[in-house]
Amino acid sequence: MASFFGIENQRILSGKTQVKVYPKEYRIEVVQQKIFALMPTENDRQLAKKEWEEIYNLKSHNRQWSEELNYFSDKKIEFSESKKEITAKITLTYSHPNDMAVMGIWYDENKDRFIMNYIPEHRLKTKDGKRDGIFWNFDGNRNFSFTITPFATVPKNKKSSISLYLN
Numbered sequence: 001m002a003s004f005f006g007i008e009n010q011r012i013l014s015g016k017t018q019v020k021v022y023p024k025e026y027r028i029e030v031v032q033q034k035i036f037a038l039m040p041t042e043n044d045r046q047l048a049k050k051e052w053e054e055i056y057n058l059k060s061h062n063r064q065w066s067e068e069l070n071y072f073s074d075k076k077i078e079f080s081e082s083k084k085e086i087t088a089k090i091t092l093t094y095s096h097p098n099d100m101a102v103m104g105i106w107y108d109e110n111k112d113r114f115i116m117n118y119i120p121e122h123r124l125k126t127k128d129g130k131r132d133g134i135f136w137n138f139d140g141n142r143n144f145s146f147t148i149t150p151f152a153t154v155p156k157n158k159k160s161s162i163s164l165y166l167n
Helices: 042-056 097-103 162-166
Strands: 012-022 027-038 074-081 086-093 106-108 113-117 130-132 135-139 144-148 159-161
Touching: 012 042, 027 042, 097 106, 135 144
Parallel strands: none
Antiparallel strands: 012 027, 012 144, 027 086, 027 159, 074 086, 106 113, 113 135, 130 135
């Protein structure tokens, strides 16, 4: 999650990320659920708390979006909270399909399709794309979505719900 804001060695991660791409609207939504802090040590706990504070209070900390997202003309983040978890919805607007390459989504103009690398550890699930060897392919004229859960195997004792930092 922190990579959207240029934070290196991030500790704030998302247990489940749903990505929705709207090619005709030039918009991508990234919904990050089950947000947690990875903290094997007490020092990591303090660093994670500081990192979360900067992300959650983006404007008051004068935190900028990552330079890698400069191609996106409009960027916003919204948080919603429940008793058990916090969800972050990031909406990005782009000018050309190739702008999404920074997100790991490439556009093939010749075949009018979007392509992503197949990475087994991401545990990508979709009803809209087709896997072809080492790539996922999505129709360039249709909305598509996928969900990834790359941190499903992280032990619970190494994760802390980010909602602990709201108090």
